């Protein structure tokens with residue numbers, strides 16, 4: 001069975017004081033079992049967050065990682081640095097990185113390689129825009145985005161990584177994909193992984209992201225191929241985030 005994972009992507013939000021309050025609230029209400037929970041604060045807050053999380057089960061992830069190990073790359077943060085301050089995971093290829101900062105499929109694949117080289121587990125974000133969905137291209141887009149990574153690293157290189165399906169039209173819009181829409185794409189993603197290797201299909205966790213809230217989480221997470229969520233806005237409120245974590249824990253059987 002795949003243990004559900006709920007990851008909070010804080011994006012460009014927070015402060016030392018606000019983060020501390022949020023973390024205390026989350027830690028106080030973490031489900032005892034049945035779900036892994038992760039937070040992904042902005043890079044400058046990773047180290048202080050690691051200190052706050054010490055001794056808890058909460059996982060720490062970054063929102064992005066450099067393709068480069070070290071050197072003259074002003075503004076970049078390497079995977080080894082993420083590991084050094086306590087990150088076990090990093091998002092890569094989030095749609096905001098792809099659309100606002102020019103991360104191409106090749107860049108995302110290079111980030112995957114860089115993360116794995118430093119033993120940081122990538123959460124590969126993929127998903128179609130509204131135009132792509134309306135044009136009937138959803139499956140082709142998702143297949144291309146995942147394929148770019150899978151073809152580069154192969155089955156062994158991919159094993160243990162996490163996929164997050166996030167339809168761009170559902171991110172931050174309040175317009176969640178229906179559980180049926182999400183499940184359909186998750187099943188296709190799992191089929192693509194299974195075609196590469198049966199175990200990869202069975203074991204890879206595929207998260208859904210895009211306007212997940214306490215109120216819609218249980219329905220989404222009850223679907224066969226949805227193994228938890230990547231949560232933006234709702235991860236900034238401890239109560240709402242915990243309700244989502246509880247919903248995921250309730251689907252683990």
Ligand code: PGA
Pocket residue numbers: 009166170171172173174209210211212230231232233234
């Ligand atoms: P949202 O963001 O939950 O605010 O829609 C999800 C994400 O971008 O990871």
